[in-house]
Every structure is written in structure tokens, then in C-alpha cells.
Amino acid sequence: MRRSQSVVIAGFGASEITRRSERGITAFSLDAALAALADAKVDRSQIDGYVGAPFSTNADARHAEGGDEISLKTAANALGLKSLAYGVDLYRRYATDMVVSAAHALVAGTCRYVLGLRALYNLPGPPPAVPSAAVAYGGEQFTRPFGYMAAGARFATRARCYMERHGVTRGDLFEVVALSRRHAALNPSAVWRDRPLTREAYLEAPMIASPHSLFDCDMPVCGAAAFVMCLERDLPAGATGAHVVGWGGFATPSNVFEMSGLGRQDVVHCQLYDGFSSMVYEWLETFGFCEEGGAWKFIRDGHGDRDGRLPINTFGGSLGEGRLHGIGHLREAYLQVTGKAGERQLQRAGPALVQVGPFDDSSFVMLRPEAA
Amino acid sequence: MSTDLTWTDVSGRATLRGWTQIFIPAVPGREAPITVAECALAEDPRSILVVLDESGATNGAAIGAPVAIGFRRDDNGWSYPEIVKASAASR
Numbered sequence: 001m002r003r004s005q006s007v008v009i010a011g012f013g014a015s016e017i018t019r020r021s022e023r024g025i026t027a028f029s030l031d032a033a034l035a036a037l038a039d040a041k042v043d044r045s046q047i048d049g050y051v052g053a054p055f056s057t058n059a060d061a062r063h064a065e066g067g068d069e070i071s072l073k074t075a076a077n078a079l080g081l082k083s084l085a086y087g088v089d090l091y092r093r094y095a096t097d098m099v100v101s102a103a104h105a106l107v108a109g110t111c112r113y114v115l116g117l118r119a120l121y122n123l124p125g126p127p128p129a130v131p132s133a134a135v136a137y138g139g140e141q142f143t144r145p146f147g148y149m150a151a152g153a154r155f156a157t158r159a160r161c162y163m164e165r166h167g168v169t170r171g172d173l174f175e176v177v178a179l180s181r182r183h184a185a186l187n188p189s190a191v192w193r194d195r196p197l198t199r200e201a202y203l204e205a206p207m208i209a210s211p212h213s214l215f216d217c218d219m220p221v222c223g224a225a226a227f228v229m230c231l232e233r234d235l236p237a238g239a240t241g242a243h244v245v246g247w248g249g250f251a252t253p254s255n256v257f258e259m260s261g262l263g264r265q266d267v268v269h270c271q272l273y274d275g276f277s278s279m280v281y282e283w284l285e286t287f288g289f290c291e292e293g294g295a296w297k298f299i300r301d302g303h304g305d306r307d308g309r310l311p312i313n314t315f316g317g318s319l320g321e322g323r324l325h326g327i328g329h330l331r332e333a334y335l336q337v338t339g340k341a342g343e344r345q346l347q348r349a350g351p352a353l354v355q356v357g358p359f360d361d362s363s364f365v366m367l368r369p370e371a372a
Numbered sequence: 373m374s375t376d377l378t379w380t381d382v383s384g385r386a387t388l389r390g391w392t393q394i395f396i397p398a399v400p401g402r403e404a405p406i407t408v409a410e411c412a413l414a415e416d417p418r419s420i421l422v423v424l425d426e427s428g429a430t431n432g433a434a435i436g437a438p439v440a441i442g443f444r445r446d447d448n449g450w451s452y453p454e455i456v457k458a459s460a461a462s463r
Contacts, residue, residue: 059398127396134400145452146408147398148422153408157390164435209394209408 006232006371007103008241010113011040012334017189017223017322025070025121025222026078032224033079033117040228041236042113044079047228049111050087051098053118057275057325058128058220059150068121075117086110094273094356095327096363100247102229112234118327119224128220129208152217152276155358156209159278163211166293170211174202175300176277176319177215182305183313184320186344191219191322216277221322225331232371242337242350246366250357253286256364260351264288267366268348269336270310271329273356274317280304282359284312306346314344326356330365337367384456386411388437389420391430399424407431409455411439425455 013035015028037044052075056068065071072087081087086105090097095118102114126132129151136144143149162168181197184190197215205213235241246260257263264287274280281295289310290298298304304312315321315332322328333352335341350368357363389410397404407425412418421441425431430439442456 130397132400143422145399146422146424147394147402147406148408150398151394151396153392153394153398154410154422156392156394157408157410160392161390161435207393207395209392209396209398211392 005107007106007244008230008232008235009099009244009334009367010042010228010230010235010239010241011036011038012225012227012331013037013039014189014225014331015223017191017221017324019191019219019221019322020122020124021222023222024066025068025119025224026066026074028121028222028224029070029075029117029119029226030078032119032226033075033115036115036226036228039239040113041239042228042230044081045083046113047079047081047115048083048085049102049105049114050076050081050084051090051101051105051114051116052088053090053093053095053098055092056120057323058122059131060126060128060133062123064123068123070117070119079115081115094325094363095330096247096354096356096365097249099229099244099330099365100249100363103244103247106229106231112230114229115226116229117224117226118325120220120324121222122220129217151209152212153209155276155279156212158359159211159276162278162281166296168296170203170213171199172296172300173211173216173277174199175296176274176280177202179299179304180274180277180313180317180319183344184316187315187321189223190316190320191221192316192320212276212278215319218275218318218323221324223322223324225324225327227330227334240338240340242334242367242369243371244365245351245368245371248364250361250363253362253364256353256366260366260368262351262366266351267310267353268350269314269346270312270353270355271314271333272312272317273326273329273358273362274313274319275323275325277319279359280312280317283355283362306344311346314341314346329356330354333365333367337369339369382413382415384441385414386421386439386441387414387417388430388433388435388439390435391425391433393431409439411441411455421453423453423455427455429455
């Protein structure tokens, strides 16, 4: 697969990120979308495409429109988007898939400026990791009776297996969480920004689904982020574009390298999905950034730090920033690649690899400051 | 790939692929903690059964330990797979 035309993310915006709020998901969404439009120097009247991925990831999600999810129709109405040539909500997909769908609409010529929006909302009520309904429908019939989708159980079983096979301890797993907290300290939006975590406090934290304790799980939050994409030739004056040079879907991960014409040795930082701490290991090993079974040492030895060989989750990841389900990872890659990361700006801006989703359901985007 | 599918009985023998003990109330009507296990069927290890382990036998067991799976019928007539025994190794 080759790119026929150069596609850019022209701007990014985000709302505040907070654990609870009196404001609704639409307000957070508007904050993010208007900030993205301003950053991209695009007027909302120019937006003719929209991609969303409204899905509350909480185990006990109400999936309520305008409650913990916001759809294309509500967002377009609230934003006054009157000239959408194409709009779509992706079903249970990720920020990285939103980029690909926006690119398709641009390259096909259907749209000139596509808005992407992802919003999460932590509704009041029972703990969001705990399913309260006694009845399950659809695919959940086969997982909910066993608690498999609660508390990240299916990632915990995998982490257990990894740790046993490679001799990893909870103390080693702490290194991922500590890395997130260090990086979150430089992210003004992060929910854990001024909350350093000692090894002792980590090891004493209540267990959620062993071997994951409270601090191995990302914090449910209210927050939204949005971006504007266009072809390079349509990038507005004054906007800074990050070139989308490659992508890969869950069945073809390596396509992100083949399409971009880059190898893993070219990647200078990566933003890896970390809904649970042990997830950070997955793609470091699968893509060969370190040896199989060696990701925990890679993190422990500082290679993922800002001055390390491959800075990882330089905004603090979901573990440091809060559960934005991967749009935070995409935003960080954009900010770094365009030199807008402020206090946490890395010297080498790109190429940047973004991965969002579980080990068996990830999608990928490669961003860089320049076209291929 | 074939569409010529038939029902077949399997032995219930499996190996433990992973387990977790969940300390928050993850299944309505059951008190925490509960143990959830992933088991790979002996007849085809690509077939993974996720089960509740109310016996507690897998909690602390080594990955790869042999387990046996049976079925439990609840008050509504639904059947659920469960661990009926597991190796006592590596407790």
C-alpha cells in the first residue's frame, strides 16, 4: 500500500481532564473541538468531514448518548457543522483508526477538512470497573458470567503469564508506573501530575485483578481531545502539520512500517497504549524494540525515559494522564512531532509511532514532521 | 476452511494458560475475590475457555498446569464451564 497524497494532522485540541465534573460530555467535546479548530486555523464552516469513536470503556458503562458517549449527530449539531460531506462513528475502534478513516475521506476527495473527536466521561454511580447488571447481552454473554471483562481481567491473566515466564516481579512492573508518573509531572493536564509514587506505596496498593493493583490501572476521567486533518496542500497558513506517513490495522501491524518506508530503528519515540501497565511491554517486544521477554528490563533500565533510547509515553500515558483511551497518545505524538510539546518537548521530534488498543486488537499510526 | 461442521465431545482436559484473582465485585451475585482462569483445551489448544474457578485450585498454580473442566447448571437452567480439579503443583 502506498500513499497517493500527503495527509497531515493540521491541529489538535483538548479539554481539561478531570475525575468528575458537573459539566456534561458535550461541553468537554466542544472545548476540545474548538481548540482543535483554533490550532489548525480552520473555521468550523470549513469542516466537511467528521470521524468519531464514541465508546465508553468502563465495565459498567451506560453507553448513554450525551451521558458517557457522544455521537456524530450530537457533536455535529452542537458544533453547528452544516456542510458535512461525510460523517461516521467507528464501532469500538480507536483514535488511530479515526486517523485512517479521516485519511481515506481526504484522499478520496470526499472531504477537505475532517474533524476527529474522542470524548470519555466518568458518570456518577457505582465504580466504573464493576458491572452491576445481572443480565448480559451480545458477546458479553460469554465473558460477563466469568468476570472476564471486569477490572481488565483478560489483561491480568496475560500479565501473570508474562511475569511467570520471564521472572518478572510486581516490583519490576512498578517501573512502568513510575515512568508514567515521571512523565506526567511535565503534563499540566495529567490527573497524576503532582503525585509521585514510591515503590513502597505501589507495592502496598490494593490489588484489583492480580497482578494488577490500583496503580496499574488507568484512572477513569472526564475529558476529550479532537484533531483536524487535511491534505498537505490544504494546510492553512500558520498551522503546523504532522504528516501521517503510515498506518496499520489489527491484522497487519507491520504495515505501519512498510507504508511509511521506515524501520523500527527510525522511530525516535513511541506512544504506547497503557490502559493497564503491563500492556506497555506488548509492542516493545512484538516490534523488536527489545528482545522477547526483555521489555520489563528495557523500562527498568531507563530506555523509555525522555533521555533514553526510545522515550515512551512522554505525556505520562493513560496511567499518568487519565483514561482517554488512546486519543491522549495520538495528541502527544502530534505535539512532539510539531514541536508544540512545551516543557516536555523532546529534541528529536519524529518519526513517532502511536499504538492504541489491546495486544490482539491494536491499530497504529506513524507521524513525522516532514513528508516521507 | 470448511463449512462442514459437526458437534463433537471433548474430554474437558486442558492446560492453564493464565489466571487472575479479582478483588473487586466483578460478577453480580458473587463476593470478591473470585478467580478467573483461561484454559487451553487438550484437543485444540487454540480453543481457550474462560472459566470461574470456585474450587480455588488454579489460584497460585503454574502456567501450563493440567486442569479439568466440567459444567455447572445454575437455577435458571444455564450451564457454565468451571474448573473441577487442577494440579496442586506450585501452590
